[in-house]
Amino acid sequence: NAGVTQTPKFRILKIGQSMTLQCAQDMNHNYMYWYRQDPGMGLKLIYYSVGAGITDKGEVPNGYNVSRSTTEDFPLRLELAAPSQTSVYFCASRHRVDQNIQYFGAGTRLSVL
Amino acid sequence: GENVGLHLPTLSVQEGDNSIINCAYSNSASDYFIWYKQESGKGPQFIIDIRSNMDKRQGQRVTVLLNKTVKHLSLQIAATQPGDSAVYFCAENPSIQGAQKLVFGQGTRLTINP
Numbered sequence: 001n002a003g004v005t006q007t008p009k010f011r012i013l014k015i016g017q018s019m020t021l022q023c024a025q026d027m028n029h030n031y032m033y034w035y036r037q038d039p040g041m042g043l044k045l046i047y048y049s050v051g052a053g054i055t056d057k058g059e060v061p062n063g064y065n066v067s068r069s070t071t072e073d074f075p076l077r078l079e080l081a082a083p084s085q086t087s088v089y090f091c092a093s094r095h096r097v098d099q100n101i102q103y104f105g106a107g108t109r110l111s112v113l
Numbered sequence: 114g115e116n117v118g119l120h121l122p123t124l125s126v127q128e129g130d131n132s133i134i135n136c137a138y139s140n141s142a143s144d145y146f147i148w149y150k151q152e153s154g155k156g157p158q159f160i161i162d163i164r165s166n167m168d169k170r171q172g173q174r175v176t177v178l179l180n181k182t183v184k185h186l187s188l189q190i191a192a193t194q195p196g197d198s199a200v201y202f203c204a205e206n207p208s209i210q211g212a213q214k215l216v217f218g219q220g221t222r223l224t225i226n227p
Contacts, residue, residue: 004156031212040122042202042217043157050212058214090156094213100145100206102215104156 002026004105006091012111013081021076021108023091031094032074033102034058034066036087043090049074081112125224132193134221136186136203143205147215148177148188151200160188160201190223198225 007022025032030051035043035058045058049068063085065077074093078085088109092102126132138146144165149157161172163179163186170177176189186203200222204215 035217040219042204042219043215044217045214048212048214056212059216092156100147100162100213101159102213104149104158106154106156 004091004093004103006089006105006108008108009106010109012113013078015081015083015112017081017112018077018079019081019110021078021089021091021110023074023076023105024072025074025091025093025103026072027093027095027103028071029093029095029103030071031096031102032068033092033094034064034074034076035090035092036060036085037090037107038087046076046089078110083112086110086112122219123222123224125226126193127226128195129192132190132197132223134188134190134201134203134223136188136218138184138186138203138205140205140207140216141181141184142207145206145213146177146179146186147204147206148175149202149204149217151202151220153199157202193223193225195225195227198223 004025033048034046037043044060047066049055052071055066088107090107091105094102147162148160150160151157161177163170163177174191178187200220202220204217206213
């Protein structure tokens with residue numbers, strides 16, 4: 001198993017551009033999460049999903065959108081990139097409600113200039 | 114709202130010594146806590162977790178202590194090794210049921226000196 005795979009690893013965007021951060025997991029996990037991590041800070045939850053077709057907002061959802069059309073994939077969309085979205089983005093997954101550990105991908109480092 | 118914080122942002126210890134990383138939380142409704150280790154350029158990696166009905170839990174070289182009276186959590190690492198150098202995060206979950214929307218602390222950078 002590859003675990004949680006995030007692409008790309010690095011990306012530079014210009015203000016106003018859009019992009020999609022990809023996240024895929026091959027562990028058949030129901031729950032998936034997107035976090036952002038600003039320098040010297042902990043992770044903050046952007047969006048999460050409890051299963052295919054179901055998504056919900058986390059603590060900092062503004063400026064982002066997600067979809068969950070399959071169990072495996074949970075892409076994060078930035079429509080109009082802003083400098084405030086410069087951050088490292090992590091995707092995580094968890095099996096089901098009675099299994100607590102979230103498994104993280106390696107992250108995508110995004111700079112908006 | 115929830116607030117998970119750390120007493121010290123950095124900690125340096127000698128190789129072989131024990132280290133203690135502290136974490137304070139403010140949400141008394143939280144019933145699940147978890148420690149993650151994050152090495153440079155990598156995603157967080159699970160270390161150990163504890164439910165609120167426990168005071169202590171041990172793993173391999175790691176122990177987590179929970180003091181609900183003062184809303185304090187600590188991670189003890191025994192006989193530290195160079196590979197323990199990383200940033201350590203505590204996180205809390207207000208409810209062990211449901212989606213598990215973790216709230217992370219700022220993190221403590223642990224440096225192991227040779």
